[in-house]
Amino acid sequence: MAEAAKRPKVEASSAQRKQAGHGLVEEDGIKYFTGLNQEVSSEARAGALPQGQNAPQQCPLGLYAEQLSGTAFTQPRKENFRSWLYRIRPAAGHEPYKAVDIGNLAPSFADAVSDPNQLRWNPFPIPDAPTNFVQGLSTVAGAGDASMRSGTAFHIYACNTSMDHAALYNSDGDFLIVPQQGTLDIKTEFGKMKVAPNEICVIQRGIRFQVNVTGPSRGYICEVFSGHFELPSLGPIGANGLANPRDFMTPTAWFEDVDEPYTVYSKYHQRFFAATQDHSPFDVVAWHGNYAPFKYNLADFNVINSVSFDHIDPSIFTVLTCPTPVPGLALVDFVIFPPRWSVQEHTFRPPYYHRNCMSEFMGLIHGHYEAKAEGFQPGGATLHSMMTPHGPDRQCFEGASKAKLVPERVAEGTQAFMFETSLSVKTTAWAMTGSGARQDKYHKVWEGLPKLFKA
């Protein structure tokens, strides 16, 4: 069999994805809708959704109707996101929220660290002591202010314990979660999602969710304080390519009717608050709308690149973008560096040396990043802030400037990614010292690049 034919197209759980009736697929025993931000309806009990109206005087099956708005009521129709939830009890029924001191969130970037240096971190440590997803959240970098709905934050989660009888919702923005180690079994108000390394998920503002793990688990989170992630426009690429809409998967309704104490955490102004209630918040029996979490397998990304010469800008690998009101300017682009063929002629093929008016935060899910010989490891990170010069290290430059330019598979068994923001980010004390993961000699990778100039 030819090499290419042997190479699996999809990794991990997507390999088992099956059609499961009209507009649905099934994976790991969970049914999902396919598509992105579509208007859908889902019932975990037949007859639970009212027909012809959202708020009947009495809802079917004795449920309460509740609207969850992801955009202002008045935003234009094609950007208007909201869902109607039909639940056993409304979300409003809980004891008062009290501030709790857990995790390492940065409540503000005003006093965070300004550092224009190239920054790199070893794999962030996963604690040995029992730590759940909420307790294991730490902010690395960011800019802006959640209360002004303006900005972004990059976090690491590192945990080993499930969120038993607990849920979290984020008032500050949307989470794009990138697992690096350990599969996440996520319960949400909209249903369940299983998200393995090399998959990502987006859980939008306000949605209650619970993260369950089976062992040491780590990953990256990009939080956006405004807007929502969407597919990039394809321009002259045409109607298909990059991340295709049908590969996005949204949970179908699932609920638990559990009258036991639950803690609900609220992330509000980048701080945690906790409230108790006497029942599970995962009591949504049916829902309809277009505001719902989703997941995506990065192995489904259709890679497009130069087949003639030169290194194409990494925007060609954009999976999702969170736009600003300025056309073409992202608050954050989520970009990957997937396995692919490299065929460019008379070209220095790795990333070029560059200085960017965007800030580039990179992580590695698995494998080895093409622009760095060593030192950038899975579970670690780099930050090249606005106008911070960077590019291939010396070893990579020397190899690639002399390499024989045959067609070559690059980044095989690898998945690096980038959160690229138009903001100028600051780092946190946790990132710079508390985590113990920062490499203080990173700048040395560019040391000794020889003078090749021939006058």
Ligand SMILES: O=C(O)Cc1cc(O)ccc1O
């Ligand atoms: O800096 C990086 O490694 C990311 C990156 C990759 C690339 O191919 C071109 C530009 C760029 O910023």
Ligand SMILES: [Fe+2]
């Ligand atoms: Fe870069």
